[in-house]
Amino acid sequence: MSSSRASTWNKLGDAAYAKSEKVSADLVALTYGSFVREIIKDFEEPDQVNKELEKLGYNIGIRLIEDFLAKSGISNCSSFEESAEIISRVAFKMFLGIRATVSNWNSEHNSCSIIFDENPLAEYVELPPEYTHSLFYSNLLCGVIRGALEMVQIIVECEFVKDQLRGDDTNEINIRFKEMLQEQVPWNDEE
Amino acid sequence: MLLSLFVVNKAGGLIYQQNFSDTAAKLSSNDYLRLASTFHSIQAISRQLSPAHSRFGFGIERIETDTFVLQAFQSQTGVKFVATASPETKNLKNFLRRVYDLYADYVLKNPFYELDMPIRCELWEVMLQLAVEEHQRSNS
Numbered sequence: 001m002s003s004s005r006a007s008t009w010n011k012l013g014d015a016a017y018a019k020s021e022k023v024s025a026d027l028v029a030l031t032y033g034s035f036v037r038e039i040i041k042d043f044e045e046p047d048q049v050n051k052e053l054e055k056l057g058y059n060i061g062i063r064l065i066e067d068f069l070a071k072s073g074i075s076n077c078s079s080f081e082e083s084a085e086i087i088s089r090v091a092f093k094m095f096l097g098i099r100a101t102v103s104n105w106n107s108e109h110n111s112c113s114i115i116f117d118e119n120p121l122a123e124y125v126e127l128p129p130e131y132t133h134s135l136f137y138s139n140l141l142c143g144v145i146r147g148a149l150e151m152v153q154i155i156v157e158c159e160f161v162k163d164q165l166r167g168d169d170t171n172e173i174n175i176r177f178k179e180m181l182q183e184q185v186p187w188n189d190e191e
Numbered sequence: 192m193l194l195s196l197f198v199v200n201k202a203g204g205l206i207y208q209q210n211f212s213d214t215a216a217k218l219s220s221n222d223y224l225r226l227a228s229t230f231h232s233i234q235a236i237s238r239q240l241s242p243a244h245s246r247f248g249f250g251i252e253r254i255e256t257d258t259f260v261l262q263a264f265q266s267q268t269g270v271k272f273v274a275t276a277s278p279e280t281k282n283l284k285n286f287l288r289r290v291y292d293l294y295a296d297y298v299l300k301n302p303f304y305e306l307d308m309p310i311r312c313e314l315w316e317v318m319l320q321l322a323v324e325e326h327q328r329s330n331s
Contacts, residue, residue: 062306063299069267070288070295076267151268 009086013093016072020094029123036137046134053136054158057143058150065148068094080177081109083154087145088114096120110177113161114145117170127165136160142173153181192330193323194259194275196290197223200307201269203231207310211323215275231271234263266291286326293318 036053043049068074072090077083088100092114100116121138136142142158149156155178162172194215198207205227210217218226237250254261260280263273264287272287272294297315298304304312 065268066266066270066291066299067295070292 006085006089009089010093010099012072012074013090013099016090016094017097019071025097025120025123029121032121032140033125040135046131050134050136050139053139054143054146057140057145058147059143060140061144061147061149062151064095064144065151068148077152080154081105081112083149083152084112084114084175087148088116091148092116104172104174112175114173114175115162115170117164119164119171122165125165132166136163137165138163138171145173145175150181155179155181192277192280193286193326194277196319197227197230197271197273198290198294198310199227199231199271199273202307203228204307206308209319211327214277227273230263230273234265234271262287264288264291270294281330282326286322289322289326290319293322 036049039049039052040046043052068091072094074086074090077086084102088102092098092100097120098116098118100114102112102114104113104115105111119138121140125137127135127137131137136159139160142160146156146158157176157178159174160172161174162168162170164171192214193211195208195210195212197205200206205224208220208223208227234250241250249263249265252263255278258278259275260278260283261273261275262283263271264284265271270291272290274283274287274290276283293315294310297318298310298312299306301312301314304310
């Protein structure tokens with residue numbers, strides 16, 4: 001990844017962040033917290049809770065992408081690699097106020113990790129022992145990424161592999177590229 | 192002078208139509224729907240004429256006639272914004288960008304708006320009207 005493009009994206013992220021309206025981080029953290037508690041009450045099983053959070057995130061992502069494209073000035077991504085960089089440098093900055101880094105590319109270049117040390121959603125959270133090996137508190141983020149990318153024809157799978165709330169040294173979301181949706185041609189004589 | 196605005200979803204369905212001037216052609220709602228989906232298809236077909244094998248670009252962006260111009264803008268997600276205006280109208284591209292901003296804010300952020308369905312959001316109407324007035328002023 002060339003450093004000049006990286007710094008351009010950093011600047012785009014900063015600009016979009018500066019332009020956007022801010023709300024209190026505490027309000028977000030507390031709202032999200034009571035949200036997660038409510039879902040835990042409803043579904044009990046941590047695995048199910050993770051799934052629900054992901055689903056919620058997905059529904060946010062498919063809407064948020066339009067806001068991202070409209071406000072960030074990003075036009076076209078030429079590769080999955082570029083998309084990942086833009087998510088971490090522009091989108092994370094714009095919506096969470098933090099910058100993430102992309103690393104851990106596999107040899108086929110279809111899987112990578114987004115790593116971030118600061119997580120505004122989990123600022124005050126201490127997971128009770130019964131959840132430290134099962135719940136991914138911020139699993140919403142995985143859904144947001146999956147939903148947003150799906151709307152620009154990129155199908156991915158996302159999951160947390162490291163979470164500071166579980167005692168890991170950082171937060172890490174793994175993104176695996178599945179396929180590009182083909183553009184639909186309105187007619188096809190051959191079929 | 193702006194005549195009318197169409198918003199077309201990624202499947203070619205008309206989700207919003209509004210005239211801004213009495214001189215705009217009035218068609219039946221069925222005709223608007225047909226027009227939107229036909230334009231959607233023509234645009235997709237026109238992309239195939241592109242000489243460079245580019246994934247980007249979205250085909251016809253502007254049609255000029257003696258009596259009006261048609262300007263189209265498509266987001267990466269496939270939502271299309273199409274405006275018609277009198278031939279001398281300037282800054283149509285900027286106007287459509289602005290409409291896209293409003294769509295991202297006042298349509299998609301409304302939790303009760305269902306994706307790809309007709310737009311019935313009051314705030315969007317209000318903000319759109321303001322954007323139209325602003326554009327008319329900048330053109331007069």
